[in-house]
Amino acid sequence: MTPTVILYVILSILAFDFFLERILDVLNLRNWTPELPIVLEGIYDQEKYKKSQDYQRAKYKLSFLSSTISFIGSFLMIVLGGFAWVDELARQFTDHPILIALLFFGVIMLASSIVGMPFTYYSTFVIEEKYGFNRTTIKTFILDRIKGGILGIIIGGGLLALLIWIYLQTTDNFWWMAWSVLAGFMIFMTMFYSSVIVPFFNKQTPLEDGELKSAIEEFANKADFKLDNVFVMDGSKRSSKGNAYFSGLGAKKRIVLFDTLINELTTEEIVAVLAHEIGHYQKKHTLSGIALSLMQTGLMFYIFSIFIGNPALSEALGSEVHGFHLGLIAFGILYSPISTILGLIMNVWSRHNEYQADEFADVNYNGKALGDALIKLSISSLSNLTPHKAYVFFYYSHPTLLQRLKAINYKKES
Template identity: 50%
Template sequence: MQNIVQILFYVIIGILVLDFVFERYLSVLNIRYSKNTLPAVLQDIYPPEKYARQQEYFRTNTRFGMLTSTVSFVVTILMYSLGGFGWLDHILSNYIDNEIWLSIVFFGLIFFVSDFLLIPFQWYDTFVIEQKFGFNKATPKIFVLDKLKSYLITVVLGGGLLYLIIWIYTLTPQYFWLIAFGVIMAFSLFMSMFYSEIIVPLFNKQTPLHEGELRDEIEKFANKAGFKLNNIYVIDGSKRSTKANAYFTGFGAKKRIVLYDTLIEKMSAEEIVAVLSHEIGHYKHKHTLINFLLNIPYMLLLFFFFGYVLQSDVFAQALGGTAASFHLNALAFSILYSPVSFVLDIGMNVLSRKFEYQADGYTAKLGYGKQLIMALKKLSADSLSNLTPHPLYVFFYYSHPTLYQRILNIDKTKLEPESKE
């Protein structure tokens, strides 16, 4: 038994180390590759002085991200190597008899201590790096309030969901994996439908897009595309950043399109329509539904193995515990399952990039290809995006194709202007 415990411990440490080294390797590759000459179709995005600034921004962010993740890695390795999680379990067990509350307090302490350690890095990123490059619009007050609201959501939603999951396990360990899977999927569906109505208003104001040229153009396009759209909202993203964005959310009657006010300020009506056309393309191709359905076997597999791991003492002992407990076993499982999750995530990223091509193609076939290219170029220039990421970095981490790949795809599929009739 002791040999199995030691093997599990070394496997956990090995996975953490390999993951860290692999991420550092890809980050270094990405930095080196960013120095390559831009393809001709991208050379009009940045004037020389702004491109130099983009390169500085990219390298600053990457190196700071590597520093932040290194600190997290060192703390995590020390906790695992020195039996810190087992020690915490032992201390809490002296004060908390209820297994459910023991696990909730255990995870709560880990979450809040981890987040507190990262607050200085988040502060520096917002008020030094983003401020230096002209992106940050948040004030210290907004930063603090966002933190407090995030904590409230974590305690209420995260804590409540965790309590329910652990309670299910205490009731029926045998069928826990199946019932917990159903609960998580129902919660995910609920949040995808009501996130914009419940969570977003805690951080941002959303107001219906007022009558005018832009709304007329959007509604005209929606009618042409056969897409019933009543909920078009503008979000005050400018209170935190100058970066622009837009997104589509919800199902059925709850579907809505949200435009950042910064997007409206920086783009023409036709370019915004092209961006929305891309989002509608996802809906027309049923990408959200497909992703949800594909997530079902993934989550079933995860909970099936999770249910098995929860009942074994050796997983808790590998972290310094004495017997199986929900929180220690869950922590061990999260690391041991990560290689499987990593492989599955690669597959989902490949599929996601294919979906992005399809949504771009949908826009191009409606005659908005040129406008979409202009919009994508503006978005990239506005956010100082890296235009030459390393292909390996793209393969492992990008859910979207690169801008260069998207432009080539749009040029292949877009129709001539007269087809817009």
């Protein structure tokens, strides 16, 4: 394809993605009703139902404005040669391809962060504050941005530099060598994310001996699940929303409970949530998920290796000098339809796995307690309980609350 054709394809993909997202948003909004649906009776009251809609609507308006500005900015950067201009700017300081790429993405990411900062601030200190979720202080907000930026420079910049170095050393073997590096990094992060990255942002302390720890250990032993590490994280320093997650593999796996979750749920409900997570491990969902992610990454690098040497990618963005970084930008947009299709397949697979994990918790522990926990978490976070089916298909990695309750035959006590 000629640079002009590639340019038109890139712009078409950007426009299609933007308008598809807006259509899905509108469908989702129109799926709401002013009166509490019959299926939600006994779960939400009318006042809470209206508040959840107001909250979701406020988030949608901010998201619409943010995504519109992002779309217009990206569109103009391509049409007016903005990426080529940043490339020329970077080349004024160095002629080393790795340093050029690092400077290029440094400028792009800095500009993106500056543009996005007001929206992040408004979301945290206006919307989340208004609906009683925000616990973040200005100091924490600023430190999070700084820490995130530093980690992005070290990790993202380091990986990018290594991938470009591999590309410069070889062409035929680039895709599998780059894939091997990224695969190793993905596995490392799966195993050590909670112990290496999380401490930069949150404190994690071992769960104290008591009723909760005993109940968790008792079920883990019953489910033949070796568990030595249960931690409590100070999630309340940022939000009142509760959460819990598993991380790691083998001997490095650990359970992390937000302190807000412990305060919100009963012991039985917390164990039910963890039984769901243990179900994922026992059903091999974690390992299969890692394997599928690695396969997708390998496919992406293989296709990328075919196109990255084509100077037409850089020319489509307005540059007369071909660069790895410009090719990466163009390829990222061109590859997005494939990424979207793979993402849809992964979402279907993920929702299937969630049903299986719920069933595991229902059969091996207490489905009623799991249902109670899911309801409490949905209500307290003002979740949208009636999303449009198309919206669920495109975006949801989990079934909706009502779908999950129906699958485990949940019945709320009167």
